[in-house]
Amino acid sequence: MQLASARTPRHHVMIFAALLALGLVAPFILYPVFVMKVLCFALFACAFNLLLGFGGLLSFGHAAFFGAASYASAHAAKVWGFNPEFAILFGTAAAALLGLVIGALSIRRQGIYFAMVTLAFAQMVFFFSLQAEFTGGEDGIQSVPRGHLFGLFDLAPDINLYFFVLAVVFVGLLIIYRIIHSPFGQVLKAIRDNEPRTVSLGYRVNRYKLAVFVLSATLAGLAGATKAIVFQLASLTDVYWTMSGEVVLMTLLGGMGTVFGPIVGAAIIVTMQNYLATFGAWVTIIQGVIFVAGVMLFREGVVGVLAKVLKKPL
Numbered sequence: 001m002q003l004a005s006a007r008t009p010r011h012h013v014m015i016f017a018a019l020l021a022l023g024l025v026a027p028f029i030l031y032p033v034f035v036m037k038v039l040c041f042a043l044f045a046c047a048f049n050l051l052l053g054f055g056g057l058l059s060f061g062h063a064a065f066f067g068a069a070s071y072a073s074a075h076a077a078k079v080w081g082f083n084p085e086f087a088i089l090f091g092t093a094a095a096a097l098l099g100l101v102i103g104a105l106s107i108r109r110q111g112i113y114f115a116m117v118t119l120a121f122a123q124m125v126f127f128f129s130l131q132a133e134f135t136g137g138e139d140g141i142q143s144v145p146r147g148h149l150f151g152l153f154d155l156a157p158d159i160n161l162y163f164f165v166l167a168v169v170f171v172g173l174l175i176i177y178r179i180i181h182s183p184f185g186q187v188l189k190a191i192r193d194n195e196p197r198t199v200s201l202g203y204r205v206n207r208y209k210l211a212v213f214v215l216s217a218t219l220a221g222l223a224g225a226t227k228a229i230v231f232q233l234a235s236l237t238d239v240y241w242t243m244s245g246e247v248v249l250m251t252l253l254g255g256m257g258t259v260f261g262p263i264v265g266a267a268i269i270v271t272m273q274n275y276l277a278t279f280g281a282w283v284t285i286i287q288g289v290i291f292v293a294g295v296m297l298f299r300e301g302v303v304g305v306l307a308k309v310l311k312k313p314l
Helices: 010-028 032-052 063-078 084-106 111-131 158-180 183-193 195-200 205-231 241-254 261-275 282-297 302-310
Strands: none
Touching (some): 010 032, 010 158, 032 261, 063 111, 084 205, 158 183, 183 195, 183 205, 261 282
16 A cells, blocks of 8 residues: 555645654653553544544444454454464454444434444443353453464564554554545545435445445454453453443544544543543543533544644645
């Protein structure tokens, strides 16, 4: 995949280069595990934004794909002894299959009905994760081995794992960027903006909706599977409905429908959770206040407002 092309805005290339440079130096300045968490959630938020910001489909159940991939990846690594790259691929494939099944049924409805159907399916995945024997119930799957990349590179040290996670997330972001700026992505925007007109032009809208749903689920699964290896844990938190709410919050706070907004939103939310943890239950209230303030002051999200000021798409 080639990032720089005749149609790629120069400032986008510069932003990607800056993100990569920042990613390369970050583990030497900040705690690597914290940065890896930001990276995983940034990919998760960008995957969700592909569905909501560009496909116009609001899902309240994206934790199902994030969490299912996390469980599948953890189980494959711990029980079946998969190398980390194959465990992550297995988790991603599981999320893609789940996305195909849920998406095929969910896209039959629109608007709030679509959102509620996705939430219902996510709750089914949650209760399955709670009751199934191989998921460990309330304890989850713990002590997941990080293993050796390609059987050669030991990922037990945080710094080694960090650069692997950086590569995975960066490739995922490039895939999302390519999808957005492809002819397929242009049709998605047309469906989002005026679905009846898109239908009148001869496009089979439901096929595009299903395709973007599966793509979003797959990339969300990639984030979840990678997170399981990072924290050596797959737990009910990954499939709980609050996880779906968090990714919506990240997307809206950063800037729905922007390329880089969800990355900023994920960084803000994860940073708050990490550095405000000492406040206990008050963290939720603080997050709520910040979210309300963000919506009031930055109605298009942080990056959305910045894009309007600079008059350049971000």
